[in-house]
Amino acid sequence: MYFKSITVQTKQYVRIPTVFKHIGAKSTLVNQARSDGIDSLYFYMQSKRLKGDNPHATIETNFGVYREHYIDKAYNKLNSDFFWGYTTSSNNFVLIIFTVPQNVTKVVFDSGFIADENNVFKPLNISSNLKRRDYIIKWSLDYSNELVSKGTSSTCEVFRHLQEYIGGPIQVEDVLKKTNGHVNCLRLYIASQVNWIFIREIGVYVTS
16 A cells, blocks of 8 residues: 555556467467568577488587587587587688498588578578578588597598589588498588588488
């Protein structure tokens, strides 16, 4: 009662709080979905699609890491994270060191994401006239059959060339024919990258 008098209220007001509900790109509520076209950046970025075999390996890179989006998260097909980094030199790389030699058949690096003119993030399967950002521009993929120990860790030496391209997607087929099997390491050289790089997923396919 005292509070009403000091706020010059003549009667008691009762407020009923709003019931909050979450409506995302998909909802458990009937007929509820976002229609404004603005979807969460992470909703689409965290969707793994390649279904690679991705045998056990150590993943290394000399890219800088943005907000704990480490390179191994793009290779780990069991999580929903990705790699987001920035250039640290003119010749950055991603190195995959297999725990045991592998008969690799195909290698795919899914890079970049789509944004419209207002930098609203979109899924990759919509209109291609939208802006693709932070994708790998110029690359070269190499392999090595020679694993050497250095202290408590291992690395590869004597790399051989597999394929290179400028401005195209990274999908290298018929790797087994080019390597004769038993690959210890794969190395992706990335040259002339401008500032940022985004790798949604790495897919390595192998056979017995």
